[in-house]
Amino acid sequence: MNITKFTICGLIALLAGCTNPINHVPIEQPRLYSPPAASGLLSNKTFLSPNTICEPIGENELTVDYLDHTATLIGCPVHERMAIQDQLDAGAEKLDVVGQWLLLSLPD
Secondary structure, three states: OHHHHHHHHHHHHHHHOOEOOOOOOEOOOOOOOOOHHHHOOOEOOOOOOOOOOOEEEOOOOOOHHHOOOOEEEEEEEOOOHHHHHHHHHOOOEEEEEEOOEEEEEEEO
16 A cells, blocks of 8 residues: 555656656646737748748838848747747847737848
C-alpha cells in the first residue's frame, strides 16, 4: 500500500513541474492571436518563409511612418518570442507594437 502511495505522489510531483524533461524548458501552451487586419494592419497575405508566423505588412495610416524602400516591414504576433528572435537574428529592428502585432524593419 505504501509503495502505491509513493508511486502516485511521485507521478503527481513529476507532472506538477510542467517542464519538458529532456531540456528542462517550461512547456508553453499554444496561444491564439488575431490576424493583422484585426489590429488595423494590412498584410499582403504572403509569409517570409514557410517556417515563420511573421508576415510582411503593407502601407496604411498605421504604418506609413515605418516604411522604407531599403527594408521590409514585417509583423509578428507579440507573444511569438522565438519568431521575433529569429527576425532580430536576421538583422530586423523593433519598431512598435500595434494591437497584438510587433512591427519590425528587416533590411533588404
